Amino acid sequence: MAERLTKAATRNIFYGGSAFFLVIFVGLTVQTHLYMNSTSAPVSAMTEGVVRGKHVWERNSCINCHTLLGEGAYFAPELGNVWKRYGGHDDPEKARAVFASWMASQPSGVPGRRQMPQLSAC
Ligand code: HEC
Numbered sequence: 001m002a003e004r005l006t007k008a009a010t011r012n013i014f015y016g017g018s019a020f021f022l023v024i025f026v027g028l029t030v031q032t033h034l035y036m037n038s039t040s041a042p043v044s045a046m047t048e049g050v051v052r053g054k055h056v057w058e059r060n061s062c063i064n065c066h067t068l069l070g071e072g073a074y075f076a077p078e079l080g081n082v083w084k085r086y087g088g089h090d091d092p093e094k095a096r097a098v099f100a101s102w103m104a105s106q107p108s109g110v111p112g113r114r115q116m117p118q119l120s121a122c
Contacts, residue, residue: 062079068080
């Protein structure tokens with residue numbers, strides 16, 4: 001084996017490496033595309049409530065304080081599971097009532113506790 005890399009060997013490593021990583025890049029792009037299409041909800045599943053919720057979320061910049069499924073700011077609690085935590089799966093009416101009164105009583109004013117603003121425009 002040669003003591004040092006020849007010009008030809010260097011060129012081969014460059015072209016071979018470039019081709020190898022190009023194949024990986026294309027494969028990952030295809031995989032991402034397929035994954036996104038299989039996990040995103042179809043437009044037909046967007047009920048009026050879902051669309052309204054998205055508008056409320058965006059208009060009030062809830063993401064500036066909260067995370068939704070891990071994305072957003074870490075100032076306030078995660079909201080992706082809040083319906084379940086409030087018992088919405090077991091008793092939706094009760095959960096809705098608890099939510100409404102909780103929201104109406106914000107900001108709580110409890111010292112040392114982060115405050116949720118009153119977003120009456122919701
Ligand atoms: C300025 C920051 C801020 C913004 C903006 C904000 N929140 Fe909050 N939110 C908080 C804080 C802080 C808490 C926790 C309050 C507490 O526990 O006393 C909270 C709590 C909540 C809770 C209860 C969570 C739980 O686990 O009990 C819900 C639901 C909620 N927010 C919904 C929203 C929605 C919907 C929006 C947008 C319309 C929004 N928040 C915008 C700061 C914010």
